[in-house]
Structures are given as C-alpha cells and as structure tokens.
Amino acid sequence: MQFKLPELGEGVHEGELVKWKVKVGDTIQYDQPLCEVMTDKATVEIPSAVQGKVAELHAQEGEMISVGQLMLTFQNTAADTAVVNKALASTPATPQNYGSGATTSSGATASSGFRPDTEIATRVLAAPSTRRLAREMGVELALLHGTGPHGRVMKEDLHAPAAGQGTGSKRPVGTPRVGTPTGAIPHGPLKIYPQGGEERVPLRGLRKKISEKMRLSKDNAAHFTYVEEADATQLVHLRTQAKEVAAKQGVKLTYLPFVMKAMVAALKEYPILNATLDEATQEIVYKYDYNIGLSIQTEDGLTAPVVKDVAHKSVLEIAREIQNLVDRARAKKLTMEDFHGSTITLTNAGSIGGLFATPIINFPEVAILGFNKIFRKPVVKTIQGREEIVIRDWTYFSISLDHRIVDGAIGAEFMKLFIQYIENPSLLLLQ
Numbered sequence: 001m002q003f004k005l006p007e008l009g010e011g012v013h014e015g016e017l018v019k020w021k022v023k024v025g026d027t028i029q030y031d032q033p034l035c036e037v038m039t040d041k042a043t044v045e046i047p048s049a050v051q052g053k054v055a056e057l058h059a060q061e062g063e064m065i066s067v068g069q070l071m072l073t074f075q076n077t078a079a080d081t082a083v084v085n086k087a088l089a090s091t092p093a094t095p096q097n098y099g100s101g102a103t104t105s106s107g108a109t110a111s112s113g114f115r116p117d118t119e120i121a122t123r124v125l126a127a128p129s130t131r132r133l134a135r136e137m138g139v140e141l142a143l144l145h146g147t148g149p150h151g152r153v154m155k156e157d158l159h160a161p162a163a164g165q166g167t168g169s170k171r172p173v174g175t176p177r178v179g180t181p182t183g184a185i186p187h188g189p190l191k192i193y194p195q196g197g198e199e200r201v202p203l204r205g206l207r208k209k210i211s212e213k214m215r216l217s218k219d220n221a222a223h224f225t226y227v228e229e230a231d232a233t234q235l236v237h238l239r240t241q242a243k244e245v246a247a248k249q250g251v252k253l254t255y256l257p258f259v260m261k262a263m264v265a266a267l268k269e270y271p272i273l274n275a276t277l278d279e280a281t282q283e284i285v286y287k288y289d290y291n292i293g294l295s296i297q298t299e300d301g302l303t304a305p306v307v308k309d310v311a312h313k314s315v316l317e318i319a320r321e322i323q324n325l326v327d328r329a330r331a332k333k334l335t336m337e338d339f340h341g342s343t344i345t346l347t348n349a350g351s352i353g354g355l356f357a358t359p360i361i362n363f364p365e366v367a368i369l370g371f372n373k374i375f376r377k378p379v380v381k382t383i384q385g386r387e388e389i390v391i392r393d394w395t396y397f398s399i400s401l402d403h404r405i406v407d408g409a410i411g412a413e414f415m416k417l418f419i420q421y422i423e424n425p426s427l428l429l430l431q
Contacts, residue, residue: 001052001074005067008039014066015039017059018205022072026054031131031141034072037065038205050074062204126153134158206301217363220279222403225358228415229396230422232374236393238425246316256294256348257318259371261428262421263346264290264311270414273367274343277405284405293342293362294322296329303329304345304362305338311431346371356396366402367411369418371395397422 008015015037022034028048035046052074059071126134126141130153134141139158146153203211217223239255246253267274267290275286290311293304305325307318328334345362348371359370374395381390397419401411421427 001050002070003034003048003072003074005037005065005069005071006046007067008037008044012039012067014064015044016204016208017061017063017065017071018043019061020057022054022057024054024057028052028054028074031135036205038209043206062202130155130158206303210301213363214360217361221361221363221366223358223361223400224403224408224411225398225400226408226411226415227356227396227398228412228419229394230419231379231392232395232422233393235422235425236374242315246319249316251316251319252323253316253319254322255371255374256322256346257315258425258428259369259422260292260307260310260318260346261315261431262418262425263292263344263369265421265428265431266414266418267344268311269417270410272406272410273401273414275366275405276343276364277366277402279364287343289341289343291341291343293345293365294325295345295347296326298330298332300332303334304342305329305334306340306342308341344368349373356398358398359400361400361402366405368400370398370400372397 005015016039018036018038020035022028022032028034028051030048030051032048033045034048037044037046054072055075056073057071058073059065059069065071126146131141133155134153137158141153144153144157147157148154235255235258239253239258243253271286271288272284274288274290275284277283278285289309291306291308292310293306295302295304305328307321307325310318313321325334325338328338342362342365344365345359345368347357347359347368349357351373353373356372357370359368361368372395374393376391377394378389379392379394380387381392382388383390397415399411399415
C-alpha cells in the first residue's frame with residue numbers, strides 16, 4: 001500500500017518535506033499526522049487516511065517533493081490497496097502558517113481496516129480544531145453522529161455519551177492525555193548545554209523560508225531606513241481609556257490598531273508607499289486597499305499574516321482581528337488566506353525593547369514600518385511661552401523603504417505626517 005503526496009493547493013506542485021512525524025515500524029492510526037510539507041505559501045500537515053504499519057519511508061527531511069511522488073509504503077494486504085487509494089485521493093492537506101508545526105489535520109479522511117464492517121470508509125466532516133480535540137480526547141470521529149450541517153462533527157459531539165464507546169480509549173471522554181497542555185506554561189528540567197565543540201542543524205522549514213525571503217529582499221530592493229521620534233503621551237492616554245471599554249467586550253487592545261489607522265491616514269497622502277514594483281512589466285502598481293502585514297514571532301520563527309481592509313475597520317475591530325491572528329499564529333492554525341494581499345508591513349519589537357531597528361522589506365512591497373518600545377523620558381516643552389522640562393511617553397519609529405521606488409524626501413514627509421497622527425490620535429476621528 002503506497003502513499004503519494006496529495007494535492008497541496010491550487011497552483012502548488014511541490015514542497016519541502018520539513019519533518020516526518022512517523023518512522024519505519026510505527027503503527028499508524030486513522031487521521032494521524034504523517035509529515036509536514038512546506039510550500040511557497042504555507043506549511044501543510046498531511047494526515048493518514050488509513051490505519052496500518054509503516055514499512056518504508058521514500059523521502060528524506062529537507063528534500064523537495066512533488067505532488068504524486070511516492071513518499072511512504074504501508075504493510076497491508078492487496079485487498080486493501082484499492083480502498084486506500086480511493087481514500088487518499090480524496091484527502092486534502094491542511095494549510096498552516098509559515099513555520100507551523102502543523103497541529104491540525106484535514107477536513108476529510110478515511111480509514112482502511114479500522115472498521116471491518118465497512119469496505120470503504122465514509123468521508124468525515126469536521127473542522128481542524130475539532131479533529132485535534134478528538135485526538136487529544138482519544139475519540140474516533142468516524143464512530144460519531146455529527147449534529148452539524150451535512151453531518152459535520154461538532155465539538156459538542158465529542159462530549160456525547162457515545163463518543164467514548166468503541167474507540168478503544170482507556171481514558172474517560174474529555175480527559176486530556178498525560179502531558180497535554182492545559183494553559184499553564186510547562187516547567188521542564190533545565191536544558192543542559194555541552195561545553196565546547198559545535199552542533200550542526202539542517203536549514204529547513206520556516207528558517208529556510210525566512211532565509212530565502214530575506215535574501216530575495218536584499219538582492220532586489222535598494223534598502224534605506226529613516227528613523228523618527230514621537231511624543232506618544234496622548235496615544236498612551238487614549239489607549240488607557242479605550243482599553244477598559246475593549247476589555248468589557250473581551251478584546252485585548254494594544255497600540256497596534258492605533259498605529260495601523262495612523263499608517264492608513266498617512267498612506268492616503270503618500271500612496272507610493274502602498275505600492276509594489278512589477279519588474280516583469282516595469283510598472284509601479286499602486287494599491288488602494290490597505291492590507292497591513294503584521295510580523296508575529298512564534299516558536300518556529302517570524303511570520304506575517306495580514307490584517308485586511310484596515311481603512312474600513314474600527315480600532316476595536318482591528319484589535320479583535322489582531323488578537324485572532326496572534327492566537328492562531330502561535331497555535332499554528334493560520335491558513336494560506338491569512339497571508340494573501342499584504343500591501344505594507346508593520347513589525348513591532350516594542351515588547352522586547354530596544355530604541356529602533358532597520359527592518360527588512362517584505363518583498364515585493366516597498367515599505368515596512370518598525371514600531372518600538374514606548375518609554376518615559378524628560379523632554380523640553382514650551383508651556384505658556386516658557387521652556388520647561390516635563391516627563392513624557394516617548395517612542396521611535398523606523399521605516400525601511402525601497403529606494404528604487406520611494407525617494408528619501410517622500411519617506412521623510414510620510415513619516416512627518418504619520419507622527420502627527422501618533423502625537424494627536426484624536427485626528428484619526430476625521431478619517
């Protein structure tokens with residue numbers, strides 16, 4: 001019984017085998033993850049549509065593999081082969097974000113040998129989050145009666161009395177496996193590092209993709225960075241007031257939505273920063289949608305999903321969307337659609353520290369704005385005609401631009417206008 005790489009998405013014909021999740025001799029269960037494959041768009045997890053024992057792995061981690069390429073052989077009887085091939089043909093991969101460890105499986109899988117009374121297993125409809133929860137609970141989805149549309153298995157169905165019957169699970173339904181995260185940060189033993197010597201780690205997966213994109217950006221865009229300081233006192237005050245309102249609606253309000261709204265207000269006056277260069281046609285492509293990519297640090301590396309249509313969303317709507325993207329990025333549940341359509345990127349290192357940085361452009365965009373920490377400092381202010389030293393909330397913004405497209409003077413004028421909105425956030429109400 002052979003497993004070949006299935007379709008990974010429209011227009012995607014190959015990917016990098018990032019990680020095998022099984023080894024020769026393993027007995028694979030229905031819907032168990034087999035491997036992770038990274039394409040140009042996302043990392044996808046390939047689940048097993050069958051139950052069986054792994055006989056041979058035909059590809060190595062770090063290898064580029066094509067759709068339809070033989071990857072794994074199962075031990076099985078010849079009678080099972082037709083069943084399995086039909087099941088695998090209808091099994092899509094689950095898209096995840098760049099750098100994903102890919103923790104969820106596809107929406108449709110089938111099994112062979114798991115239900116002896118059925119020659120061809122039926123297609124099980126369930127959301128990726130439901131499938132993951134089912135695996136953690138030890139519940140077999142194929143044995144459940146889905147109460148959702150078209151028989152879709154819902155999370156509530158996992159807690160039904162029948163969910164624990166016939167699965168072979170020795171744990172009560174709803175009990176997590178030993179070691180399953182429950183929200184608390186695990187405190188394992190201290191990591192012991194060797195003394196001297198060296199260690200070589202293959203460059204693959206997200207880190208390889210980041211390496212390629214950064215090299216592409218540096219090789220093509222003519223980078224220059226402009227830095228400006230800002231008095232963020234009024235912004236801090238406004239956010240403090242709005243934070244309480246947002247909390248009552250279950251929204252975590254950071255400074256990022258205000259920064260994004262200020263970016264859009266300034267971009268409307270300087271649209272060249274919200275553009276790309278089509279090198280094939282030698283055309284500058286102005287974008288009149290304001291879709292801001294947001295750099296998010298995950299345990300696997302940096303990823304940049306997109307907050308779309310910022311111009312037409314309120315601060316709270318943007319905050320809610322950012323919270324959703326951050327949560328899903330760190331849970332490795334972003335999809336390919338989350339990365340589509342970015343026109344400019346915002347990167348934020350303020351929570352870590354540092355005065356400012358020189359961010360690398362997310363090519364083929366022409367601009368990336370860096371938001372840094374806000375801190376208290378004494379500054380000289382003219383109050384009623386007299387210079388006085390006062391304590392203010394202060395910050396720096398740094399913007400990297402493609403000098404092929406954006407002149408230094410234009411970048412500086414954009415920053416001047418942008419800083420006006422940061423220092424006087426009430427002006428955003430006029431937008």
